[in-house]
Amino acid sequence: MDAATASAGQDMPQPRAAGSAPEGALLGAAAALFAASAAATIAWSMSMATMGAMPMPGGWTLSMAWMPMDGQSWPGVAAAFLGMWAVMMPAMMTPTLTPMLQRYRRAAAATAALRLGWLSAGVAAAYFLVWTAFGLPVFALGAALAAAAMQWPALARAAPFAAGLLVLGAGVLQFTAWKARQLACCRETPLPGRIMPPTTATAWRHGLRLGMHCVRCCLGPTAVLLALGFMDLRVMAVVTAAITTERLAPAGLPVARAVGALAIAAGLFLAVRAVGL
Numbered sequence: 704m705d706a707a708t709a710s711a712g713q714d715m716p717q718p719r720a721a722g723s724a725p726e727g728a729l730l731g732a733a734a735a736l737f738a739a740s741a742a743a744t745i746a747w748s749m750s751m752a753t754m755g756a757m758p759m760p761g762g763w764t765l766s767m768a769w770m771p772m773d774g775q776s777w778p779g780v781a782a783a784f785l786g787m788w789a790v791m792m793p794a795m796m797t798p799t800l801t802p803m804l805q806r807y808r809r810a811a812a813a814t815a816a817l818r819l820g821w822l823s824a825g826v827a828a829a830y831f832l833v834w835t836a837f838g839l840p841v842f843a844l845g846a847a848l849a850a851a852a853m854q855w856p857a858l859a860r861a862a863p864f865a866a867g868l869l870v871l872g873a874g875v876l877q878f879t880a881w882k883a884r885q886l887a888c889c890r891e892t893p894l895p896g897r898i899m900p901p902t903t904a905t906a907w908r909h910g911l912r913l914g915m916h917c918v919r920c921c922l923g924p925t926a927v928l929l930a931l932g933f934m935d936l937r938v939m940a941v942v943t944a945a946i947t948t949e950r951l952a953p954a955g956l957p958v959a960r961a962v963g964a965l966a967i968a969a970g971l972f973l974a975v976r977a978v979g980l
Contacts, residue, residue, distance in 0.1 A: 729808065729823060733801045740793035747787055748936050759852060761860040761977070766934055769842075769849035781842055788838035791933075792831055795943045796917065799950040800830055803892065803913055807906075810899040818901065825903055826910035833914025845929065863977035866930040871970025873923035873930075877963025883956055885920035890955050892916065921946055927966055 756764035768787070771780050804823050811819060852859040876882055892913060899905055918925075924942045931938045949959040 726805065726808075728820065729804060730801070733797050733804075736793050737797040740790055740797070743790045744794045744939070745936060747790065748934055751934055757853075759859045759862065760856045761863050763859075763863055763866075765849055765852065766932070768934065769846050770853075777846075780846070781839075784842045785835060785838045788841070789831070789835045791939070792834040795939065795946065796831075796834065798943070798947045799889070799917070800827060800913075802951065803830075803889070806893055807899065807909060810893045810897050811901045822901060822903065822906040825906035826913070829907045829910025830914040830917070833911055833918060837918050841925075841929065864974055867970050867972070867974030867977055869930040869970070870927050870966055870973060873926040874963040874966030874968075874970055876923040876926075877959050877966065882920070882923065882959060885916055886949060886955055886959055888916040889913070889920050889950060923963070923966065927969075 751766070751768060756766050757770075759765050768784055769780075771777060775783075804826060807826055808819055808823060811822060848862075852862055893899060893909070899909065924946050928938060928942045933939065945962045949955050949962060952958045
């Protein structure tokens with residue numbers, strides 16, 4: 704190759720893979736989303752705390768997030784809950800979504816950096832859409848249980864024991880083969896070396912698939928969050944740390960089982976304490 708050919712080759716535009724600059728942009732965007740969501744969640748939790756809660760038979764309190772107040776309709780309560788849920792999920796799930804987005808970007812690395820950013824945003828949007836939709840059955844179940852507890856005092860008195868059993872069951876779920884499969888999907892999708900078409904439809908499908916795997920993988924920790932109080936920032940922080948660690952630690956499955964063992968111990972403690980009340 705002569706000097707003129709080499710010079711021409713150097714002047715030709717080369718395809719750019721996802722390098723350090725795009726990766727830095729992804730991490731910056733993830734950090735900004737996490738910070739904004741966490742701040743909004745803290746503000747929402749503090750505002751709900753000022754509204755108080757309803758004391759219930761059995762020594763627990765019912766959050767007003769499950770019930771209409773100040774003339775609210777049930778659709779209004781549901782909309783408020785979903786809004787809160789949609790704001791809370793990025794604070795809890797962005798740390799685990801970010802590595803999945805990094806793997807997606809490597810699978811579509813031949814794409815121009817600007818388009819890769821939009822495709823990554825599409826994956827994230829589809830992922831959080833699944834989590835927001837999951838809030839609908841969560842609210843429906845929670846509102847139904849809250850209404851039943853208000854109507855039947857015996858059911859309200861049994862609620863602390865039932866919460867202990869729910870935490871116990873969530874711990875047992877962490878030891879199942881089903882949990883191991885879901886965790887593997889969340890930790891490894893897309894598989895190393897796989898090439899994904901850099902299209903919007905593919906990005907959305909990938910985000911929806913990741914979201915559904917993630918919702919299933921997080922059923923146990925989510926159950927713990929709901930049983931112990933999803934408005935409690937301390938519970939939320941512990942559950943977020945557990946989910947993040949089992950996804951990002953080198954040995955994810957042992958971590959998941961350690962989390963399960965702690966949940967089993969906590970569930971037994973709560974159930975025994977409820978019986979002693």
